[in-house]
Amino acid sequence: MVYTVGEMAKLLGVAASTLRYYDKEGLLPFVERSSGGIRMFRESDIEWLQVIGCMKKAGMSIKDIRQYIEMALQGDDTIDLRLAMFRRQQEVLKQQMAELQHTMEMVDYKCWYYETAKEAGTVDAPQKMELAEVPERFRKIRQELRTAPGTAATI
Amino acid sequence: MVYTVGEMAKLLGVAASTLRYYDKEGLLPFVERSSGGIRMFRESDIEWLQVIGCMKKAGMSIKDIRQYIEMALQGDDTIDLRLAMFRRQQEVLKQQMAELQHTMEMVDYKCWYYETAKEAGTVDAPQKMELAEVPERFRKIRQELRTAPGTAATI
């Protein structure tokens, strides 16, 4: 089964212009053409496209992804490089996960803050609350929000 | 203690031009000015800036953040709206977390893939491996990568 750019775009849930753009940027050198010049995506190209999609979600740029594709097309000589690339990406994702976790804590705190404000009818309730009255799990983030990053929130 | 824009920028680890840009976009209406027109950040403004930073990390646009700031300045009448905003943001973050988790699984799979390729000296080793030989935790993601999203990878 082969697909035109429009069909593949629909299948993947992206715009056809996006796939054309990716092709122009060298992300799809594996896509063949008909004698008339029309892109013919093969079933097996879906895996490439899924990997590209995942790399994008991981925050990689088009340029970085192209490097990977180029390495992959060079064959088994670049296995080490590709492994190193994904190992680095693993670290990046761990970092992102930690940051997201932290952002989540802040939003959880803000939800508690406005729930408390809602009950009392004023933000003064949570805003002026003593640290000891604040639920234990929000104390750290509250301290952190009230000081510059890197500023010791100690003693 | 008050800070100029440059001092506050340094404290937060951002460019001064960024703070000026945020101010122009209405994100910092709480910052006062000297008689000569120079921004004077107060200690308590740090909390505002930290919240703005967290909202940005959560993927909110400048426009959305301005809405929040405007609501906050309107006072206690907007508590419900602000609570709703952070509750929605909680959902968005949960979604982001799930996506990041999924991306991580893909990268873990790719690391396994290239480790296996490295041992064997060729990507054919992992590429042509039977599903049953693939470590159990990578089977689902491997199936998924090889089909279009939404395509049932069943039976």
Place this chain on the structure above:
DNA sequence: CTAGAACTTAAAGTTAACTTTAAGTCAAGG
């Protein structure tokens, strides 16, 4: 009182990742 570092604004420039447009070509059904 003055030098110069840091501030001010408005406006233009940058970057990434697309999207749109324009002018033309391909391919399938009637």
Place this chain on the structure above:
DNA sequence: CCTTGACTTAAAGTTAACTTTAAGTTCTAG
């Protein structure tokens, strides 16, 4: 054969979030 919808490319346009520049002002230390 011809129409029509989807394809092609190159080039220009879009958007968000900054950053840089230019021209001028303010504050502080000597």
